Amino acid sequence: MKATPLAIPDVILLEPKVFGDERGFFYESYNQQTFREVTGLNVDFVQDNHSRSARNVLRGLHYQLPPKAQGKLVRAVVGEVFDVAVDIRQESPTFGRWVGATLSADNKQHLWIPPGFAHGFLVLSEYAEFLYKTTEYYAPSLERCILWNDPELAIDWPLDGGAPILSGKDGVGKTFAEAARSLR
Numbered sequence: 001m002k003a004t005p006l007a008i009p010d011v012i013l014l015e016p017k018v019f020g021d022e023r024g025f026f027y028e029s030y031n032q033q034t035f036r037e038v039t040g041l042n043v044d045f046v047q048d049n050h051s052r053s054a055r056n057v058l059r060g061l062h063y064q065l066p067p068k069a070q071g072k073l074v075r076a077v078v079g080e081v082f083d084v085a086v087d088i089r090q091e092s093p094t095f096g097r098w099v100g101a102t103l104s105a106d107n108k109q110h111l112w113i114p115p116g117f118a119h120g121f122l123v124l125s126e127y128a129e130f131l132y133k134t135t136e137y138y139a140p141s142l143e144r145c146i147l148w149n150d151p152e153l154a155i156d157w158p159l160d161g162g163a164p165i166l167s168g169k170d171g172v173g174k175t176f177a178e179a180a181r182s183l184r
Contacts, residue, residue: 063146086118
């Protein structure tokens with residue numbers, strides 16, 4: 001497995017070794033020892049989540065407050081998504097910056113998003129199935145949402161001129177400035 005830090009170095013793109021032939025392919029999607037070796041991180045995952053979404057569905061930007069802030073290891077197993085991580089760690093030199101990567105069933109890449117980041121994705125294919133491994137359990141009372149189109153963040157979502165499909169919760173998220181005040 002190859003690990004590549006992105007423009008925010010704590011967010012890491014992981015590329016597994018894929019073995020393929022005329023029969024199909026095989027790869028080890030997660031191995032704790034390999035993950036530790038290539039990232040230098042010792043994390044324990046406690047929950048797996050699986051979502052299915054149609055084209056132009058945008059989920060996010062979600063995060064949980066401490067003490068239940070979640071690290072996430074994410075990947076698309078069907079279809080293609082544009083995945084985004086926003087640094088909400090106030091002491092970080094990259095606070096308020098975002099990085100994005102295209103994850104797909106074809107490229108089989110994973111993205112490690114550490115605790116202290118808001119996360120979201122936009123479905124680019126007809127539909128996508130998306131898997132998350134998390135380092136903390138879901139805690140509804142600590143869950144928060146930043147508006148996907150916050151002008152301060154200026155995320156360059158690859159929308160084809162249309163509006164995304166949002167949940168009610170995602171449509172009324174807080175601005176980044178409002179979210180930052182609640183992190184103090």
